[in-house]
Amino acid sequence: MxxxxxxxxxxxxxxxxxxxxxxxxxxxGGLNLNILGYSIAMHLVPLIGICLWPRxxxxxxxxIAIFILGLLLDLLTTEALxxxxxxxxxxxxxxxxxxxxxxxxxxxxLVQWLVSVFxxxxxxxxxxxxxxxxxxxxxxxxxxxxLATAFFPLIYFIRYVISYILVDPxxxxx
Amino acid sequence: xxxxxxxxxxxxxxxxxxxxxxxxxxxxxxxxxDRFLQKTKSTTDQTIxxxxxxxxxxxxxxxxxxxxxxxxxxxxxxxxxxxxxxxQLREATERANVMEMKLFRFEQILKANIGTDIPNEKIAxxxxxxxxxxxxxxxxLNAGLKKGIKVGHPVMTVNGLYGHVVKVGxxxxxVLRLSDLNSRIAVMSSESQATAILSGNNSHFPEISFMSEAxxxxxxxxxxxxxxDGVLPRGLPIGRVKRGNNNKLGVELDADRVPVDWVWVYxxxxxxxxxDMSDDNVLTxxxxxxxxxxxxx
Numbered sequence: 001m002x003x004x005x006x007x008x009x010x011x012x013x014x015x016x017x018x019x020x021x022x023x024x025x026x027x028x029g030g031l032n033l034n035i036l037g038y039s040i041a042m043h044l045v046p047l048i049g050i051c052l053w054p055r056x057x058x059x060x061x062x063x064i065a066i067f068i069l070g071l072l073l074d075l076l077t078t079e080a081l082x083x084x085x086x087x088x089x090x091x092x093x094x095x096x097x098x099x100x101x102x103x104x105x106x107x108x109x110l111v112q113w114l115v116s117v118f119x120x121x122x123x124x125x126x127x128x129x130x131x132x133x134x135x136x137x138x139x140x141x142x143x144x145x146x147l148a149t150a151f152f153p154l155i156y157f158i159r160y161v162i163s164y165i166l167v168d169p170x171x172x173x174x
Numbered sequence: 175x176x177x178x179x180x181x182x183x184x185x186x187x188x189x190x191x192x193x194x195x196x197x198x199x200x201x202x203x204x205x206x207x208d209r210f211l212q213k214t215k216s217t218t219d220q221t222i223x224x225x226x227x228x229x230x231x232x233x234x235x236x237x238x239x240x241x242x243x244x245x246x247x248x249x250x251x252x253x254x255x256x257x258x259x260x261x262q263l264r265e266a267t268e269r270a271n272v273m274e275m276k277l278f279r280f281e282q283i284l285k286a287n288i289g290t291d292i293p294n295e296k297i298a299x300x301x302x303x304x305x306x307x308x309x310x311x312x313x314x315l316n317a318g319l320k321k322g323i324k325v326g327h328p329v330m331t332v333n334g335l336y337g338h339v340v341k342v343g344x345x346x347x348x349v350l351r352l353s354d355l356n357s358r359i360a361v362m363s364s365e366s367q368a369t370a371i372l373s374g375n376n377s378h379f380p381e382i383s384f385m386s387e388a389x390x391x392x393x394x395x396x397x398x399x400x401x402x403d404g405v406l407p408r409g410l411p412i413g414r415v416k417r418g419n420n421n422k423l424g425v426e427l428d429a430d431r432v433p434v435d436w437v438w439v440y441x442x443x444x445x446x447x448x449x450d451m452s453d454d455n456v457l458t459x460x461x462x463x464x465x466x467x468x469x470x471x
Contacts, residue, residue, distance in 0.1 A: 027229050030222070032304040034237050034433030039378075041306045059186040067193045071200070075218040076226075076303070078310050078348065081211055082200030089197060093190050099183075128309055131205075134355060136308030137377055144308075 014054040017162055019065040022049035025155070026069045030076030033147065040140075043077055043084075044148035047120060048155045050091050051113045052104065054163070059098040066092055080131065087123055091116050106156060113152055117145045220343040223316050227302040237433045291407040296330075296438040297321050299347070304434055311354040311376060313337070315347040315437065323347045323439050326405055330438045334411040334428030335359075335399065339439065347439070352412065352427055353380050361412060361425075362400035366390035369400045372412065372425060379424040382415065393417055397425050404445045 029046040032039055046069070053062060070085030077084070095112060104112075121141050128136045204211050245252070299317035317323055319342055329336045329349050337357065341348035350357055357374035361382070368390030374380045385391055395415040401408030413425040 027222075027225060030226060030303050030305075031230055031233055032306050033233060034304070035240050039304070039306045039430075039433070043307055060189045063186070063189045063193050067197065070197070072218070075215055076222060077305055077307055078215070078312050079307060080201055080309075081204035081215070082197045085197040086194070086201065089190065089193055096186075098186060124308060132309055132355070134376070140306070140308050 013166060014163075015057040015061050015065075017166060018049070018052075018054050018057050018062065019069075021052075021155075021159060021162070022046060022065065022069050023072075025049045026073045026076070029073050038143065040143045040147045041077070042144070042147060042151075043073070043079075044117065044120065044144045045151055045155075046073055047088070047091065047116060048113065048148065048152055050088055051095070051116050052109060052156060052159050053092070053095075053097040055097045055100040055103070057097065059096075062097075063089070063092065083127070083131075087120055090123065091120065094119070106153075109156060110152065113149070117149065121145055216341060216343055219314060219341065219346045219348060220318070223302055223314060223346040226314065227300065227316055230302050234433075234435055238435075241433060291401065291442070292409055293407070293440050293442050295441055297323055297327075297441060299323070299329075299437055299439055301349070301434050301437055309355070309376065311351040311357075311374065312340075313349040313351060313434070313437075315339075315349060315439070316345065317439070318343045318345045318347045320344055322441055324441070326442075326444060328399075328406050328410060328440045328442055330410065330440065331429045331432075331434050331436075333432065334413060335406075336429040336434065336437055338406065349437075352429070353378055359406065359412070360400045360403035361397050362402075362408075363391055363415070364396040364398055366395065369402060372397070378430055379416070379418055379426065381418075382423045382425060385423075391415060391423055393423075406444075407440065407442045410440075 025046040025048060029042050029044070032041050034040075050066065066088045067085055070088040071081065073079075074081045074084045095116070124141060125136060125138065200211070297317060299315040299321070301313045302316050303314045305312045305314075313329075313336070315323070315329070323339055323342055325339055325342055327339045329338060335352060337349045337351040337354070338359075339347045340350040352359060352372065352374055353376065354374045355376045357372075357380070359372045360369065361372045362369045366387070368385060368387045370382045370385040370391065372380050373383045382391060382397075393415055397412040397415060399406045399408055399410040399412065411428055413427040413429075415423055416426045418424045
């Protein structure tokens with residue numbers, strides 16, 4: 001049977017908690033942080049949810065959820081509808097969590113995050129430039145990436161704790 | 175590191191391809207201003223406003239904490255500066271009162287009313303989410319049609335003009351900020367009365383373009399709305415002229431000085447063109463014009 005490794009309470013649990021986490025991060029991603037004279041959007045924070053997507057989550061349901069939540073972030077940020085969804089799907093299809101054999105440890109997750117951020121920044125910069133005819137402020141994008149990176153360890157920790165409490169020991173790791 | 179399960183791979187790949195195609199179709203439809211998508215955006219704004227309002231509360235608390243600690247550090251020097259400003263303002267208020275009296279008298283003599291068209295009424299709203307993205311500079315307010323907000327109304331912070339309403343729902347409104355790429359506002363210099371257009375460029379430093387007299391603009395000038403566009407009232411403070419790195423004149427926005435939380439929406443009614451008015455209110459012949467009391471006598 002297809003997706004046998006994702007069925008059962010473990011797979012369902014992993015999918016549910018990953019979707020819930022991405023939903024919360026998407027809502028946070030619609031906000032702006034005004035601090036110490038800087039105004040930085042948190043648009044890249046939901047990307048952490050994609051990078052920490054559990055390997056046991058059902059891939060088809062995951063793609064559907066990522067698609068819908070990408071649209072939600074586009075609506076929240078009033079950016080071009082579908083743009084963020086495309087970026088999420090690119091990141092998901094490159095890293096394909098369902099193909100991962102080993103669980104994520106913090107180091108590998110961080111490396112994957114940094115690569116994703118770099119890729120996403122390039123995509124936003126060049127697609128934005130092509131579609132809008134004007135170059136986005138690169139410094140603003142870098143600030144956004146730095147802010148999201150500062151959140152990464154905290155979200156990794158929360159994700160780990162939730163997984164530890166809610167999911168069966170065999171399916172526990174990311 | 176990675177596993178390979180042919181069954182799941184094919185289904186996942188098909189789903190991914192379908193998702194990519196759908197996403198591209200949505201991008202294209204959005205670019206063509208599809209009516210259904212626009213309605214969806216408006217509905218989402220209304221639904222999500224209360225949620226964002228709750229989520230942004232701890233964030234605003236953190237911002238206020240940092241802002242307050244910064245204020246505390248600057249309290250002494252600010253106090254001295256404020257005292258000096260207060261003495262200046264007392265004198266300025268007295269002068270303004272005299273000028274107002276004079277102006278009133280001149281208006282009576284000339285039978286003209288050249289007073290400001292800034293409405294006295296204000297609608298308070300909270301900016302529940304402020305967007306400072308690379309392409310969009312906007313904000314979402316937690317008040318809409320029910321409170322009397324309409325498209326085009328100017329939005330002010332305590333410091334100055336913030337933007338204007340571009341979309342409005344029953345309980346929410348979307349504000350296009352002055353720094354957004356699509357923002358164009360008719361402005362003037364308080365000092366030289368020269369007019370221009372303030373063009374947003376997605377940075378915190380919108381440019382002054384289409385200047386009536388380029389030489390009449392210089393650094394430090396106070397920039398206000400000119401009202402020439404017939405959309406915003408004349409006299410709303412915007413910021414100060416500053417020369418940018420590219421040697422172009424821009425405006426340092428007053429509204430950008432502090433984090434924005436509460437804003438005021440002015441229910442300003444723009445001037446309607448005669449052709450936009452109902453037939454009952456339009457006079458087309460000279461004999462239609464009603465005589466004044468003096469002329470009637």
